[in-house]
Amino acid sequence: MSATVIDGFSVAASVRARVAAEVAALKAGGVIPCLAVVLVGENPASVSYVAGKEKALAEVGMADRSYRLPGTVSEAELLALISSLNADPSVHGILVQLPLPRHIDEARVIMAIDPEKDVDGFHPVSVGNLVIDRPGFLPCTPHGVIALLREAGINTRGAHAVVVGRSNIVGKPLALLLARRECNATVTICHTGTVDLPSITRQADILVAAVGSPRMITADMIKPGAAVIDVGVNRVEDPTAKNGFRLVGDVDFLPACEVASFITPVPRGVGPMTIAMLMQNTLQAAKNR
Numbered sequence: 001m002s003a004t005v006i007d008g009f010s011v012a013a014s015v016r017a018r019v020a021a022e023v024a025a026l027k028a029g030g031v032i033p034c035l036a037v038v039l040v041g042e043n044p045a046s047v048s049y050v051a052g053k054e055k056a057l058a059e060v061g062m063a064d065r066s067y068r069l070p071g072t073v074s075e076a077e078l079l080a081l082i083s084s085l086n087a088d089p090s091v092h093g094i095l096v097q098l099p100l101p102r103h104i105d106e107a108r109v110i111m112a113i114d115p116e117k118d119v120d121g122f123h124p125v126s127v128g129n130l131v132i133d134r135p136g137f138l139p140c141t142p143h144g145v146i147a148l149l150r151e152a153g154i155n156t157r158g159a160h161a162v163v164v165g166r167s168n169i170v171g172k173p174l175a176l177l178l179a180r181r182e183c184n185a186t187v188t189i190c191h192t193g194t195v196d197l198p199s200i201t202r203q204a205d206i207l208v209a210a211v212g213s214p215r216m217i218t219a220d221m222i223k224p225g226a227a228v229i230d231v232g233v234n235r236v237e238d239p240t241a242k243n244g245f246r247l248v249g250d251v252d253f254l255p256a257c258e259v260a261s262f263i264t265p266v267p268r269g270v271g272p273m274t275i276a277m278l279m280q281n282t283l284q285a286a287k288n289r
Protein backbone atom coordinates (compact mmCIF):
# COMPACT_ATOMS: atom_id res chain seq x y z
CA MET A 1 0.00 0.00 0.00
CA SER A 2 1.14 3.51 -0.65
CA ALA A 3 -0.41 6.36 1.29
CA THR A 4 -2.08 9.39 -0.24
CA VAL A 5 0.21 12.33 0.51
CA ILE A 6 -1.84 15.30 1.73
CA ASP A 7 -0.72 18.45 -0.04
CA GLY A 8 -0.75 21.06 2.72
CA PHE A 9 0.91 23.54 0.43
CA SER A 10 -2.02 23.66 -1.96
CA VAL A 11 -4.70 23.52 0.75
CA ALA A 12 -2.92 26.47 2.41
CA ALA A 13 -2.88 28.34 -0.90
CA SER A 14 -6.65 27.98 -1.20
CA VAL A 15 -7.16 29.21 2.39
CA ARG A 16 -4.98 32.24 1.58
CA ALA A 17 -6.96 32.91 -1.60
CA ARG A 18 -10.19 32.97 0.40
CA VAL A 19 -8.63 35.28 2.98
CA ALA A 20 -7.29 37.56 0.22
CA ALA A 21 -10.78 38.00 -1.24
CA GLU A 22 -12.14 39.06 2.16
CA VAL A 23 -9.18 41.36 2.75
CA ALA A 24 -9.95 43.09 -0.55
CA ALA A 25 -13.55 43.63 0.58
CA LEU A 26 -12.45 45.07 3.94
CA LYS A 27 -10.00 47.36 2.22
CA ALA A 28 -12.78 48.66 -0.03
CA GLY A 29 -14.49 49.64 3.23
CA GLY A 30 -11.36 51.45 4.43
CA VAL A 31 -9.96 48.82 6.82
CA ILE A 32 -6.52 47.34 6.17
CA PRO A 33 -6.00 44.24 8.32
CA CYS A 34 -2.61 44.51 9.98
CA LEU A 35 -0.41 42.01 11.79
CA ALA A 36 2.53 43.02 13.97
CA VAL A 37 5.22 40.34 13.98
CA VAL A 38 7.81 40.66 16.74
CA LEU A 39 11.05 38.73 16.37
CA VAL A 40 13.62 38.79 19.15
CA GLY A 41 17.14 37.66 18.30
CA GLU A 42 18.36 35.74 15.28
CA ASN A 43 17.43 32.08 15.73
CA PRO A 44 17.72 30.86 12.10
CA ALA A 45 14.53 28.77 12.25
CA SER A 46 12.58 31.74 13.66
CA VAL A 47 14.00 34.08 11.02
CA SER A 48 12.85 31.65 8.33
CA TYR A 49 9.31 31.19 9.77
CA VAL A 50 8.91 34.94 10.15
CA ALA A 51 9.94 35.40 6.52
CA GLY A 52 7.20 32.92 5.56
CA LYS A 53 4.63 34.92 7.53
CA GLU A 54 5.69 38.16 5.87
CA LYS A 55 5.45 36.62 2.43
CA ALA A 56 1.92 35.40 3.21
CA LEU A 57 0.87 38.81 4.55
CA ALA A 58 1.96 40.43 1.30
CA GLU A 59 0.16 37.78 -0.73
CA VAL A 60 -3.19 38.23 1.03
CA GLY A 61 -2.86 42.03 0.95
CA MET A 62 -2.54 42.67 4.67
CA ALA A 63 -0.30 45.27 6.28
CA ASP A 64 2.87 43.97 7.86
CA ARG A 65 4.35 45.71 10.88
CA SER A 66 7.59 43.92 11.64
CA TYR A 67 9.76 44.48 14.67
CA ARG A 68 13.25 43.02 14.88
CA LEU A 69 14.64 43.32 18.38
CA PRO A 70 18.16 42.33 19.39
CA GLY A 71 18.49 39.17 21.48
CA THR A 72 19.69 41.35 24.33
CA VAL A 73 16.45 43.35 24.58
CA SER A 74 15.07 43.47 28.13
CA GLU A 75 11.74 41.97 29.10
CA ALA A 76 10.57 45.45 30.11
CA GLU A 77 11.33 46.83 26.65
CA LEU A 78 9.48 43.99 24.96
CA LEU A 79 6.49 44.45 27.28
CA ALA A 80 6.51 48.18 26.49
CA LEU A 81 6.39 47.42 22.74
CA ILE A 82 3.47 45.06 23.27
CA SER A 83 1.55 47.63 25.24
CA SER A 84 2.04 50.20 22.49
CA LEU A 85 0.81 47.66 19.90
CA ASN A 86 -2.18 46.85 22.12
CA ALA A 87 -3.09 50.55 22.16
CA ASP A 88 -2.59 51.07 18.42
CA PRO A 89 -5.97 50.80 16.64
CA SER A 90 -4.32 50.22 13.25
CA VAL A 91 -2.82 46.93 14.53
CA HIS A 92 -5.31 44.03 14.55
CA GLY A 93 -3.08 41.10 15.43
CA ILE A 94 0.12 40.69 17.44
CA LEU A 95 2.47 37.73 17.11
CA VAL A 96 5.60 37.39 19.22
CA GLN A 97 7.70 34.66 17.64
CA LEU A 98 8.69 31.91 20.10
CA PRO A 99 11.02 30.77 21.55
CA LEU A 100 12.20 33.93 23.31
CA PRO A 101 15.70 34.29 24.78
CA ARG A 102 16.08 32.67 28.19
CA HIS A 103 16.17 35.92 30.17
CA ILE A 104 12.61 36.74 29.05
CA ASP A 105 9.58 35.12 30.69
CA GLU A 106 7.48 33.80 27.79
CA ALA A 107 4.33 33.42 29.83
CA ARG A 108 4.47 37.05 30.94
CA VAL A 109 4.94 38.22 27.37
CA ILE A 110 2.03 36.14 26.08
CA MET A 111 -0.20 37.39 28.89
CA ALA A 112 0.65 41.00 28.02
CA ILE A 113 -0.98 40.67 24.57
CA ASP A 114 -4.55 41.99 24.36
CA PRO A 115 -6.69 38.82 23.90
CA GLU A 116 -8.57 40.65 21.11
CA LYS A 117 -5.28 40.75 19.17
CA ASP A 118 -4.06 37.29 20.18
CA VAL A 119 -4.01 35.77 16.68
CA ASP A 120 -1.63 33.02 17.86
CA GLY A 121 -4.30 31.83 20.31
CA PHE A 122 -1.71 31.44 23.09
CA HIS A 123 -3.15 33.87 25.67
CA PRO A 124 -4.82 32.17 28.67
CA VAL A 125 -8.12 33.82 27.66
CA SER A 126 -7.92 32.19 24.20
CA VAL A 127 -6.90 28.85 25.74
CA GLY A 128 -9.79 29.07 28.21
CA ASN A 129 -12.28 29.83 25.46
CA LEU A 130 -11.06 26.76 23.58
CA VAL A 131 -11.43 24.57 26.67
CA ILE A 132 -15.02 25.69 27.34
CA ASP A 133 -16.08 25.81 23.66
CA ARG A 134 -16.53 29.57 23.49
CA PRO A 135 -15.62 31.55 20.38
CA GLY A 136 -12.05 32.83 20.37
CA PHE A 137 -8.82 32.60 18.44
CA LEU A 138 -7.74 29.02 17.83
CA PRO A 139 -4.01 28.29 17.79
CA CYS A 140 -2.86 28.15 14.17
CA THR A 141 -1.10 24.78 13.96
CA PRO A 142 -3.86 22.68 15.60
CA HIS A 143 -6.49 24.55 13.61
CA GLY A 144 -4.49 23.90 10.44
CA VAL A 145 -4.39 20.18 11.25
CA ILE A 146 -8.17 20.06 11.67
CA ALA A 147 -8.61 21.90 8.36
CA LEU A 148 -6.28 19.43 6.60
CA LEU A 149 -8.15 16.42 7.99
CA ARG A 150 -11.42 17.89 6.78
CA GLU A 151 -10.00 18.79 3.37
CA ALA A 152 -8.57 15.28 2.88
CA GLY A 153 -11.95 13.78 3.78
CA ILE A 154 -10.57 11.88 6.77
CA ASN A 155 -13.32 10.75 9.10
CA THR A 156 -12.81 11.85 12.70
CA ARG A 157 -16.19 10.79 14.12
CA GLY A 158 -15.70 7.91 16.47
CA ALA A 159 -12.09 7.57 15.32
CA HIS A 160 -9.34 6.95 17.83
CA ALA A 161 -6.93 9.88 17.55
CA VAL A 162 -3.59 9.51 19.29
CA VAL A 163 -1.64 12.73 19.78
CA VAL A 164 2.03 12.26 20.60
CA GLY A 165 3.17 15.46 22.29
CA ARG A 166 1.51 17.64 24.90
CA SER A 167 2.84 21.12 24.20
CA ASN A 168 0.75 24.19 24.89
CA ILE A 169 0.94 25.26 21.25
CA VAL A 170 0.19 21.95 19.51
CA GLY A 171 -0.51 18.74 21.45
CA LYS A 172 -2.84 20.00 24.15
CA PRO A 173 -5.03 22.29 22.03
CA LEU A 174 -5.15 19.78 19.16
CA ALA A 175 -6.35 17.04 21.51
CA LEU A 176 -9.15 19.36 22.66
CA LEU A 177 -10.17 20.24 19.10
CA LEU A 178 -10.26 16.57 18.07
CA ALA A 179 -12.46 15.73 21.05
CA ARG A 180 -14.90 18.56 20.30
CA ARG A 181 -18.34 17.70 19.01
CA GLU A 182 -17.39 18.97 15.52
CA CYS A 183 -14.75 16.21 15.25
CA ASN A 184 -16.05 13.76 17.83
CA ALA A 185 -12.83 11.73 17.95
CA THR A 186 -11.78 9.66 20.95
CA VAL A 187 -8.45 11.11 21.97
CA THR A 188 -5.37 9.73 23.70
CA ILE A 189 -2.49 12.05 24.60
CA CYS A 190 0.95 10.46 24.79
CA HIS A 191 4.31 11.97 25.64
CA THR A 192 7.93 11.14 26.28
CA GLY A 193 7.03 9.43 29.55
CA THR A 194 4.47 7.08 27.99
CA VAL A 195 5.23 3.42 28.69
CA ASP A 196 5.22 1.25 25.55
CA LEU A 197 4.33 4.10 23.21
CA PRO A 198 4.15 1.83 20.10
CA SER A 199 1.36 -0.26 21.62
CA ILE A 200 -0.74 2.91 21.89
CA THR A 201 0.18 4.54 18.58
CA ARG A 202 -0.73 1.26 16.85
CA GLN A 203 -4.30 1.76 18.04
CA ALA A 204 -4.61 5.10 16.28
CA ASP A 205 -6.92 5.65 13.32
CA ILE A 206 -5.48 9.16 13.27
CA LEU A 207 -1.91 9.49 14.53
CA VAL A 208 -0.51 12.96 15.17
CA ALA A 209 3.22 13.38 15.78
CA ALA A 210 4.07 16.64 17.55
CA VAL A 211 7.16 15.90 19.58
CA GLY A 212 10.03 17.58 17.75
CA SER A 213 12.14 14.45 17.48
CA PRO A 214 13.29 13.59 13.95
CA ARG A 215 11.74 10.39 12.52
CA MET A 216 10.83 9.00 15.94
CA ILE A 217 7.53 7.61 14.66
CA THR A 218 8.58 4.54 12.72
CA ALA A 219 6.45 2.41 10.41
CA ASP A 220 6.00 -0.33 13.02
CA MET A 221 4.24 2.19 15.28
CA ILE A 222 1.49 2.84 12.72
CA LYS A 223 -1.70 0.86 12.30
CA PRO A 224 -2.20 -0.22 8.68
CA GLY A 225 -4.57 2.25 7.03
CA ALA A 226 -4.14 5.00 9.62
CA ALA A 227 -4.02 8.71 8.75
CA VAL A 228 -0.68 10.14 9.90
CA ILE A 229 -0.26 13.87 10.55
CA ASP A 230 3.31 15.01 11.00
CA VAL A 231 3.64 18.32 12.86
CA GLY A 232 7.40 18.03 13.42
CA VAL A 233 9.76 20.47 11.71
CA ASN A 234 13.30 19.34 12.49
CA ARG A 235 16.44 20.59 10.85
CA VAL A 236 18.89 17.76 10.22
CA GLU A 237 22.36 18.10 8.74
CA ASP A 238 22.58 17.26 5.07
CA PRO A 239 25.89 17.98 3.34
CA THR A 240 24.23 17.59 -0.06
CA ALA A 241 21.69 20.37 0.63
CA LYS A 242 22.55 23.91 -0.38
CA ASN A 243 22.29 25.36 3.15
CA GLY A 244 23.76 22.28 4.81
CA PHE A 245 20.48 21.11 6.37
CA ARG A 246 17.17 19.64 5.42
CA LEU A 247 13.76 19.58 7.12
CA VAL A 248 12.38 16.29 8.34
CA GLY A 249 9.29 15.52 10.35
CA ASP A 250 8.72 13.44 13.46
CA VAL A 251 7.64 10.57 11.19
CA ASP A 252 10.00 8.28 9.28
CA PHE A 253 8.24 9.28 6.07
CA LEU A 254 9.01 6.74 3.32
CA PRO A 255 8.49 3.55 5.37
CA ALA A 256 5.38 5.14 6.94
CA CYS A 257 3.92 5.66 3.44
CA GLU A 258 3.84 1.87 3.04
CA VAL A 259 1.57 1.48 6.09
CA ALA A 260 -0.60 4.61 6.32
CA SER A 261 -3.62 5.47 4.17
CA PHE A 262 -2.98 9.23 4.36
CA ILE A 263 0.13 11.09 5.43
CA THR A 264 1.31 14.69 5.56
CA PRO A 265 4.81 15.43 4.26
CA VAL A 266 7.46 17.73 5.77
CA PRO A 267 7.91 20.27 4.29
CA ARG A 268 4.65 21.23 2.50
CA GLY A 269 2.33 19.58 4.99
CA VAL A 270 1.21 21.17 8.24
CA GLY A 271 3.73 24.08 8.16
CA PRO A 272 2.06 26.09 5.37
CA MET A 273 -1.34 25.52 7.03
CA THR A 274 -0.04 27.15 10.23
CA ILE A 275 0.69 30.33 8.31
CA ALA A 276 -2.61 30.20 6.41
CA MET A 277 -4.56 29.95 9.68
CA LEU A 278 -2.58 32.90 11.03
CA MET A 279 -3.82 34.91 8.06
CA GLN A 280 -7.36 33.74 8.75
CA ASN A 281 -7.10 34.74 12.43
CA THR A 282 -5.72 38.17 11.55
CA LEU A 283 -8.59 38.71 9.13
CA GLN A 284 -10.99 37.68 11.92
CA ALA A 285 -9.33 40.11 14.35
CA ALA A 286 -9.81 42.95 11.85
CA LYS A 287 -13.45 41.98 11.25
CA ASN A 288 -14.10 41.87 15.00
CA ARG A 289 -13.24 45.56 15.33
Ligand SMILES: Nc1nc(=O)c2c([nH]1)NC[C@@H]1CN(c3ccc(C(=O)N[C@@H](CCC(=O)O)C(=O)O)cc3)C=[N+]21
Nearest residue numbers: 048049052096097098099120233267268269271272274
Ligand atom coordinates in the same frame (compact mmCIF):
# COMPACT_ATOMS: atom_id res chain seq x y z
N1 LIG B 1 4.43 32.81 18.25
C1 LIG B 1 4.68 31.76 17.46
N2 LIG B 1 3.69 31.33 16.62
C2 LIG B 1 3.92 30.26 15.80
O1 LIG B 1 3.01 29.86 15.02
C3 LIG B 1 5.21 29.63 15.80
C4 LIG B 1 6.17 30.13 16.68
N3 LIG B 1 5.87 31.18 17.49
N4 LIG B 1 7.39 29.56 16.75
C5 LIG B 1 7.76 28.45 15.89
C6 LIG B 1 6.58 27.64 15.40
C7 LIG B 1 6.86 26.87 14.13
N5 LIG B 1 6.00 27.44 13.10
C8 LIG B 1 6.05 27.13 11.76
C9 LIG B 1 5.39 27.89 10.81
C10 LIG B 1 5.50 27.62 9.47
C11 LIG B 1 6.27 26.57 9.02
C12 LIG B 1 6.39 26.32 7.57
O2 LIG B 1 5.81 27.02 6.75
N6 LIG B 1 7.17 25.32 7.14
C13 LIG B 1 7.40 25.05 5.73
C14 LIG B 1 8.88 25.03 5.43
C15 LIG B 1 9.56 26.31 5.82
C16 LIG B 1 11.06 26.28 5.57
O3 LIG B 1 11.47 25.83 4.49
O4 LIG B 1 11.79 26.71 6.48
C17 LIG B 1 6.84 23.69 5.39
O5 LIG B 1 6.66 22.87 6.31
O6 LIG B 1 6.58 23.45 4.22
C18 LIG B 1 6.89 25.77 9.95
C19 LIG B 1 6.77 26.06 11.30
C20 LIG B 1 5.27 28.43 13.67
N7 LIG B 1 5.52 28.56 14.98
